Amino acid sequence: xPKKVALxxxxxxQDGAYLSEFLLNKGYEVHGIKRRASQFNTDRIDxxxxxxxxxxxxxxxxxGDLTDSTNLTRIIKxxxxxxxxxxxxxxxxxxSFEMAEYTADTDGMGALRILEAxxxxxxxxxxxxxxxSTSELYGKVQEVPQTETxxxxxxxxxxxxxxxxxxxxxxYREAYNLFACNGILFNHESPIRGETFVTRKITRATSxxxxxxxxxxxxxxxxxxxxxxxxxxxxxxxxxxxxxDEAEDWVIATGKTTSVRDFVKMCFSHIGIxxxxxxxxxxxxxYVKACDNNNYNLEIGKEVVCVDEKYYRPTEVDLLIxxxxxxxxxxxxxxxxxxxxxxxxxxxxxxxxMKKEEYLKAGGYTIKNYFE
Ligand code: NDP
Ligand code: GDR
Numbered sequence: 001x002p003k004k005v006a007l008x009x010x011x012x013x014q015d016g017a018y019l020s021e022f023l024l025n026k027g028y029e030v031h032g033i034k035r036r037a038s039q040f041n042t043d044r045i046d047x048x049x050x051x052x053x054x055x056x057x058x059x060x061x062x063x064g065d066l067t068d069s070t071n072l073t074r075i076i077k078x079x080x081x082x083x084x085x086x087x088x089x090x091x092x093x094x095x096s097f098e099m100a101e102y103t104a105d106t107d108g109m110g111a112l113r114i115l116e117a118x119x120x121x122x123x124x125x126x127x128x129x130x131x132x133s134t135s136e137l138y139g140k141v142q143e144v145p146q147t148e149t150x151x152x153x154x155x156x157x158x159x160x161x162x163x164x165x166x167x168x169x170x171x172y173r174e175a176y177n178l179f180a181c182n183g184i185l186f187n188h189e190s191p192i193r194g195e196t197f198v199t200r201k202i203t204r205a206t207s208x209x210x211x212x213x214x215x216x217x218x219x220x221x222x223x224x225x226x227x228x229x230x231x232x233x234x235x236x237x238x239x240x241x242x243x244x245d246e247a248e249d250w251v252i253a254t255g256k257t258t259s260v261r262d263f264v265k266m267c268f269s270h271i272g273i274x275x276x277x278x279x280x281x282x283x284x285x286x287y288v289k290a291c292d293n294n295n296y297n298l299e300i301g302k303e304v305v306c307v308d309e310k311y312y313r314p315t316e317v318d319l320l321i322x323x324x325x326x327x328x329x330x331x332x333x334x335x336x337x338x339x340x341x342x343x344x345x346x347x348x349x350x351x352x353x354m355k356k357e358e359y360l361k362a363g364g365y366t367i368k369n370y371f372e
Contacts, residue, residue: 086131108164133166179247199263254335287301
């Protein structure tokens with residue numbers, strides 16, 4: 001059997017890294033598109049790197065960008081993929097309000113550029129396309145839990161761009177019989193989640209506060225509720241979606257929702273510290289209520305969480321909770337991680353990282369050394 005060939009856009013991101021590992025383990029030849037950057041941006045996939053001078057190389061990187069259709073067309077022509085996973089995106093909802101046009105170009109038009117390249121290259125019968133759609137499409141709450149039939153009401157430039165990508169994927173499926181699917185994935189996190197998404201921001205800060213490297217964390221809306229799963233569970237289902245008999249759209253979620261405030265409490269509780277919150281809105285604060293861990297010397301009553309309204313969004317998505325019944329019944333997908341396991345995984349990893357930082361700081365190694 002010849003090896004299956006996959007092309008992943010956004011290979012340097014959280015999902016791109018886990019998906020690459022997953023597909024390589026399945027025996028795929030994996031091609032990834034990475035952006036040129038002034039510094040190495042491949043931390044998440046460095047462990048998968050294979051020297052191109054060796055024989056039988058199965059992990060191959062190409063420079064590219066979703067805003068450049070000639071580049072995308074050339075890579076797809078060269079790679080002749082059986083499966084394309086379009087994961088690349090300007091994926092930060094808050095930042096999309098600052099970079100609305102770029103977000104539309106990358107997240108919306110980028111999907112069209114991929115689909116159109118597949119069509120123009122005559123690959124519609126060969127290549128299957130996965131589009132990284134999102135629970136942000138639901139936006140303003142219409143119904144809960146959200147399913148494949150819940151109406152969309154996007155609440156950010158990011159979500160509006162992703163809505164175009166969603167429908168153009170459906171349209172290419174219907175118009176050209178292309179095997180193109182949307183995975184409507186709810187939030188999924190991991191130890192390699194980007195540091196400015198709220199879960200990772202919290203696990204990093206909790207670890208730093210516990211080790212005395214940081215005083216407190218500033219957050220935005222503590223009332224927002226999200227359905228958080230583990231990225232490892234979610235990349236597995238991306239692959240399952242493209243192995244299905246029919247091209248369809250799928251909701252992927254855990255079915256449980258948790259507020260940002262409770263997520264903070266869970267992270268502190270992982271290290272034996274309980275918090276209490278007082279006040280509301282911008283004046284709400286989180287204090288240490290009890291500390292049952294002798295390794296961490298946090299005094300009772302210490303203020304560790306504050307609200308800064310600069311993290312509020314012009315329009316917010318208040319409540320996401322997904323119903324993945326269709327994927328469970330038709331694809332046989334089941335998540336292996338629950339929220340507690342996710343918190344444990346992220347906290348253990350960030351505690352290790354921050355201990356390394358503490359060690360380097362104690363030894364006098366800081367970024368300032370470069371400029372002295
Ligand atoms: P990340 O932000 O971690 O990764 C995004 C990837 O896209 C990075 O590799 C980034 O490159 C790349 N990228 C950004 N802009 C461009 C561009 N113009 N051209 C080419 N590549 C680009 O996102 P995730 O891994 O978390 O998410 C993967 C996809 O799934 C995204 O499309 C996201 O919108 C979507 N999604 C994510 C969910 C989640 O909870 N994680 C939930 C639902 C959908 P670089 O490393 O150089 O920045
Ligand atoms: P989200 O993730 O917007 O759901 O998009 P994020 O972690 O950024 O925000 C989740 C919720 O937390 C609230 N929040 C904060 N968010 C951030 N980033 N920083 C803060 O300090 C903070 N304080 C409170 C937010 O207001 C929000 O309600 C993610 C991305 O991965 C998208 O690409 C993906 O499509 C969706 O998940 C599903």
